[in-house]
Amino acid sequence: MNNQWLNAYVLHRRPYRETSYIVDFFTLEEGRVSAVAKGVKNSKSDKKSLLQPFQPLRVQLSGKSDLKSLRHVESTAPSFILTGNALFCAMYVNELANRIMPAGLASDGVYHAYQDALNHLADSCDMEITLRKFEFALLDEMGLLPDFTLDVEYEMPIHEEGIYHFQADVGFIKMPDGITVKNAFPGSALLSLARNEFTPLSKKVAKVLCRDLLKPLIGDKPLKSRALFLPKAR
Known part of the structure; x- marks a missing residue:
């Protein structure tokens, strides 16, 4: 990793000792990686100004432990301009990725879904759909996204007119006519x-x-980000 440039975004940063930050990066090549940015906390350097969320970056990291050291950082494109609820949604996307993605797990699917989410939020697209698509990408990477086309009990296709109960770790099961339970969904929606x-x-x-x-x-x-934006977008 010492000489490799990584495509990255900052998910989170926090103070470390008197003059440094620990930065959680989400990278295309190495997944989520944490690194110490030494001596930048109280400086006016370009390195500090670049270590902001929603800024496309290239970074070089060094070190053999789980906590790397930041060697170089440069921007690859202008920062995404996000305000209001779009900003709060982007903060939610960052927090979700940082909380769920295991360290060191590279995922093209989640990384590109993350970029798509920032693009759509910056372009004022439907925020609710944007969040769901990113959440689906995360769930798919974790092996938890259900098959929306299959009744798992009988291994039959889901039908539009049917009502289906979702059972965690199993999938969708068709409900008998006249029976209703929590988490029952129309086949047409699935x-x-x-x-x-x-x-x-x-x-x-x-x-x-x-x-x-x-x-x-x-x-x-x-x-923390869930408390920031309006319920409609969550």
């Missing part, structure tokens, strides 16, 4: 999600599913 179509109904279903599926990954410690 098939919409399978086609990457976000209708008003499938958006509601996706929100419930993502909340429940992400909960064990996030853990008991609440996400």
Whole structure:
């Protein structure tokens, strides 16, 4: 890693000793990596100004331990301009990636979904759909995204007119007619999600599913970013 340039974004930084930061980077090549940025805390250097969220970067890191040292950093494109709820949503995306992605796990899918999320938020696209797509990418990488086309009990295709119960670690199971339970979803909404179509109904279903599926990954410690933006976007 000493001579390798990594494509990166800053997920989080925190003070370290008197003059340094520990920076959590999300990189294309090495996944989530933490590094010490030495001597930049009280300086006006370019290195400090670049170590901000939502700034596309290239970085060089060194060291054999889990905590690397930042050798070089440079920008590769202008920073994403984010304000209001779009900024809060981007902070949520950063916090989610930092909390869930295991250190050192490189994922092209999640990295590009992260870039897409920042692009869409900066372009004022539908924030709710943007968040769901990124959450789906994370869940898919963790092996937790269910098959929206399969009734797992009978290994039959999901039908639009059916009502399906979601059972964690198993998948969707068709409910008998007239029976209702919590987390029962219309087949039409599930098939919409399978086609990457976000209708008003499938958006509601996706929100419930993502909340429940992400909960064990996030853990008991609440996400700070969730308190920042309006409920509609969450």
